[in-house]
Amino acid sequence: MRKYELIYILRPDLDQEGVQSLVEKFQTVIANGGEVEKVDVWGKRRLAYEIEKHREGYYVLINFSAPAETVSELDRVLKITDEVIRYMIVRDVA
Structure with a gap:
């Protein structure tokens, strides 16, 4: 399993x-095949630029370890969740 952010x-x-509830939903998707290491809810912050007519958003950072299949499923779930404005999954090389 590789580490991801x-x-x-x-x-x-x-x-x-x-x-x-959304944070728990995404943690459950990760926990089905991987392991959640750290969840950091940053709270509501101002966006650098307007996205979908929103100027603010709730930021959440999750560090986890998982196989590629779990990451693919997480990517799919994030894409179809309407409440998610933007997301990014990055492999942690450290």
Whole structure:
């Protein structure tokens, strides 16, 4: 299993319970084949530029280890989740 970093931005109109349920949803997808090492919810921050008419968003960073199949499934789930504005999965080489 390789180490990865996932950072995603959620829509700013979500309440705290909505943000928490999405964080748990993505952790569950990772835990099905991998291992979540660290979850860091940064909270609502201003975006550098407007995305889909949003000027703010909830930032979440997850460090995890998983096989390639789990990363592919996570990518698929992130793409179809409407509350996700942007996301990026990066392999950690350190």
